[in-house]
Amino acid sequence: xxxxxxxxxxxxxxxxxxxxxxxxxxxxxxxxxxxxxxxxxxxxxxxxxxxxxxxxxxxxxxxxxxxxxxxxxxxxxxxxxxxxxxxxxxxxxxxxxxxxxxxxxxxxxxxxxxxxxxxxxxxxxxxxxxxxxxxxxxxxxxxxxxxxxxxxxxxxxxxxxxxxxxxxxxxxxxxxxxxxxxxxxxxxxxxxxxxxxxxxxxxxxxxxxxxxxxxxxxxxxxxxxxxxxxxxxxxxxxxxxxxxxxxxxxxxxxxxxxxxxxxxxxxxxxxxxxxxxxxxxxxxxxxxxxxxxxxxxxxxxxxxxxxxxxxxxxxxxxxxxxxxxxxxxxxxxxxxxxxxxxxxxxxxxxxxxxxxxxxxxxxxxxxxxxxxxxxxxxxxxxxxxxxxxxxxxxxxxxxxxxxxxxxxxxxxxxxxxxxxxxxxxxxxxxxxxxxxxxxxxxxxxxxxxxxxxxxxxxxxxxxxxxxxxxxxxx
Numbered sequence: 001x002x003x004x005x006x007x008x009x010x011x012x013x014x015x016x017x018x019x020x021x022x023x024x025x026x027x028x029x030x031x032x033x034x035x036x037x038x039x040x041x042x043x044x045x046x047x048x049x050x051x052x053x054x055x056x057x058x059x060x061x062x063x064x065x066x067x068x069x070x071x072x073x074x075x076x077x078x079x080x081x082x083x084x085x086x087x088x089x090x091x092x093x094x095x096x097x098x099x100x101x102x103x104x105x106x107x108x109x110x111x112x113x114x115x116x117x118x119x120x121x122x123x124x125x126x127x128x129x130x131x132x133x134x135x136x137x138x139x140x141x142x143x144x145x146x147x148x149x150x151x152x153x154x155x156x157x158x159x160x161x162x163x164x165x166x167x168x169x170x171x172x173x174x175x176x177x178x179x180x181x182x183x184x185x186x187x188x189x190x191x192x193x194x195x196x197x198x199x200x201x202x203x204x205x206x207x208x209x210x211x212x213x214x215x216x217x218x219x220x221x222x223x224x225x226x227x228x229x230x231x232x233x234x235x236x237x238x239x240x241x242x243x244x245x246x247x248x249x250x251x252x253x254x255x256x257x258x259x260x261x262x263x264x265x266x267x268x269x270x271x272x273x274x275x276x277x278x279x280x281x282x283x284x285x286x287x288x289x290x291x292x293x294x295x296x297x298x299x300x301x302x303x304x305x306x307x308x309x310x311x312x313x314x315x316x317x318x319x320x321x322x323x324x325x326x327x328x329x330x331x332x333x334x335x336x337x338x339x340x341x342x343x344x345x346x347x348x349x350x351x352x353x354x355x356x357x358x359x360x361x362x363x364x365x366x367x368x369x370x371x372x373x374x375x376x377x378x379x380x381x382x383x384x385x386x387x388x389x390x391x392x393x394x395x396x397x398x399x400x401x402x403x404x405x406x407x408x409x410x411x412x413x414x415x416x417x418x419x420x421x422x423x424x425x426x427x428x429x430x431x432x433x434x435x436x437x438x439x440x441x442x443x444x445x446x447x448x449x450x451x452x453x454x455x456x457x458x459x460x461x462x463x464x465x466x467x468x469x470x471x472x473x474x
Contacts, residue, residue: 027157027158027163027166027167030221031157031221031222032166032167032170033170033217033221034217034218034219034220034221034222034223035153035154035157035167035170035171035218035221035222036167036170036171036173036174037174037214037217037218037221038104038146038150038171038174038214038215038217038218039170039171039172039173039174039175039177039178039214040174040177040178040210040211040213040214040217041108041111041143041146041147041150041210041211041214041215041218042147042150042175042178043174043175043176043177043178043179043182044115044178044182044207044210044211044214045111045115045139045143045211046175046179046283046287046409047178047179047182047183047186047287047308048115048182048183048186048203048207049072049118049136049139050283050284050287050288050409050412050413051183051186051187051287051288051290051291051304051308052119052186052187052190052200052203052291053071053072053118053132053136053413054068054069054072054288054291054413054416054417055291055292055433056119056132056200057071057072057129057132058420058425058427058428058433059427059428059430059431059432059433059434060121060124060195060196060197060200060428060429060430060431061124061125061126061128061129061132061429062124062125062427062428062429063126063129063427064421064427065417065418065420065421065425065427066417066418066420066421067129067417068129068417068427069288069413069414069415069416069417069418069420069421070414070417071129071132071133071136072136072288072410072413072414072417073410073411073413073414074133074137075133075136075137075139075140075141075410076140076406076407076409076410076411077407077410078137078140078141079140079141079143079144079402079403079406079407080403080406080407082141082144083144083147083148083399083400083402083403083406084399084400084403085399086103086144086145086148086149086399087148087149087152087397087398087399087400088399089103090103090148090149090152097223098223099149100149100150100152100153100156100222101149101219101222101223103145103146103148103149104146104149104150104215104218104219104222105215105216105219106145107142107143107144107145107146107147107149107215108142108146108211108212108214108215108216108218108219109212109215110138110142110145111139111142111143111146111211111215112208112209112211112212112215113208114135114138114139114141114142115135115139115204115207115208115211116204116205116207116208117135117138117139117204118132118135118136118138118139118204119132119135119200119201119203119204119207120135120201120204121197121198121200121201124197124429125429128197140406143406144402146215147402147406148398148399148402149398150218151378151398151401151402152382152397152398153222154167154168154378154379155378155379155382155397155398157222161376161380164376164379164380165323165372165376168372168375168376169319169322169323169372171375172315172319172368172371172372172375173315173316173319175312175315175371176312176313176314176315176316176368177315177316178210178214179308179311179312179315180308180309180312180313180315180316181210182206182207182210183304183305183308183309183312184305184308184309185206185305186203186206186207187291187303187304187305188305189202189203189206190202190203195431195432196430196431197431199431266381267465267466268377268380268381268465268466269381269382269397270465271462271463271464271465271466272374272377272378272381272401272463272466273400273401273404274404274462274463274465275331275374275459275460275462275463275466276374276401276404276405276408276459277404277405277407277408278408278455278456278458278459278462279335279370279374279408279455279456279459280404280405280406280407280408280409280411280412281408281409281411281412281415281451281452281455282338282342282408282412282451282452282453282455282456282459283367283408283409283412283452284408284409284410284411284412284413284415284416285412285413285415285416285447285448285451285452285455286311286342286363286412286448286452287409287412287413288412288413288416288417289416289444289447289448290304290307290308290448291304292416292420292444292448293307293345293348293444293445293448294307295433296433296436296440296441296444297348297349297441297444297445297448298348298349298356301353302353302356302357306357307356307357307360310357310358310360310361310364311360311361311363311364311367312364313361313364314361314364314365314367314368315364315367315368315371318365318368318369319368319372322334322368322369322372322373323372325369325373328373328377328463328464328466330369330372330373331369331370331373331374331377331460331463332460332463333369334365334366334367334368334369334370334372334373335366335370335456335457335459335460336366337362337363337365337366337369338363338365338366338367338370338452338456339366339452339453339456339457340362340363340366341359341360341361341362341363341364341365341366342363342449342450342452342453342456343449343450343453344359344362344449345359345363345445345448345449346445346446346449346450348445348449349445363452377466378397378398378401381397382397382398412451415447415451416447416448416451419443419444419446419447419451420440420443420444420447422443423439423440423442423443423444423447424436424437424439424440424443425440425443425444426440
């Protein structure tokens with residue numbers, strides 16, 4: 001029987017294919033290990049500059065605290081512009097190695113070289129600060145080409161929420177390993193190398209080597225041979241999403257402006273993006289403030305390496321517990337632990353060393369959960385409306401997410417540098433920190449404890465717009 005055009009428009013679309021049981025599908029151990037190895041890159045880039053770059057500028061190159069904070073911030077502000085463009089480029093790229101992996105390889109290797117240059121220190125004083133700023137800008141640029149495609153991978157490797165949680169859990173665990181190793185080794189290498197410019201050169205070489213290792217592992221581990229069937233049968237080929245997917249016609253892809261509009265039209269993603277920006281500010285403040293907290297507030301009774309170890313060790317120990325929760329509820333609980341630990345830092349000058357390390361561990365336990373839930377919610381948001389090969393949003397969404405995270409981590413040192421400046425911090429060009437006043441030490445403590453707690457409370461509030469329906473039941 002013939003039908004009219006209006007009648008045809010009311011015909012229901014064919015039902016979506018059934019989702020197989022999670023136990024029947026999965027990702028290979030090789031792929032999970034390979035993907036997690038990328039966190040050696042991200043963890044090193046976040047931890048070493050976060051811990052050492054601000055003190056390197058203020059106490060070795062003699063740069064004022066406010067200006068030093070700006071030097072740390074500007075490269076990440078540049079990434080805010082660059083990340084979405086990298087995301088779009090990787091969305092449109094097709095090679096025999098896939099759309100994401102060539103960027104991961106090239107970006108990571110260039111980043112390793114640039115990182116070594118950042119701490120090469122051929123000059124002291126203002127000239128050395130300009131050299132460091134240029135090296136860090138190049139490092140951040142290469143990092144964008146690594147990070148955005150790397151973050152886009154989980155949404156394309158599997159449609160199964162449990163598998164995405166496993167990918168996110170592995171990523172967070174290796175972030176903990178990277179932070180534990182580099183956070184402890186970095187300050188030790190500075191001291192072993194004689195401090196000052198010479199000691200920081202060893203840090204640059206060490207960080208570059210770890211970044212190169214992580215890059216090669218993630219590139220090798222996420223190839224086509226590392227995958228098993230995952231998610232809906234045929235889902236990757238239908239979406240053009242697998243690591244070695246067939247090329248999509250470029251003319252079918254929406255423009256960048258339309259993709260930004262689509263991202264804004266997803267309330268869950270918008271809430272997640274706002275949350276990650278503010279939460280990353282808290283992380284940036286803790287990393288930037290740790291050397292000052294250890295050296296001036298605790299007067300060296302607890303080394304910065306021990307503080308970092310206490311903070312990141314829960315990443316390795318608490319993942320199975322956090323994985324039992326999910327989404328906004330799990331993030332809120334993790335944030336409560338993190339904020340409580342931060343506020344307890346206010347009592348640190350009167351606490352024994354063991355108690356200080358326990359407060360760091362409490363904050364680190366919360367931080368591990370925060371990272372897990374944020375990273376697991378992102379691919380759910382991407383999958384929520386990436387309905388077909390003509391609307392591949394993974395790269396641009398991941399670029400926006402990475403931009404927000406990077407900006408927040410960069411704003412943290414900027415804010416802490418301003419706190420130091422307002423508290424009267426005295427810079428030094430000798431490689432050793434100058435003696436500070438009691439007022440300055442109180443400013444260091446307040447900034448280190450209160451700013452992260454306030455940022456976390458705001459992040460939880462901003463995540464209220466995350467729709468729980470975005471948390472996929474499979």
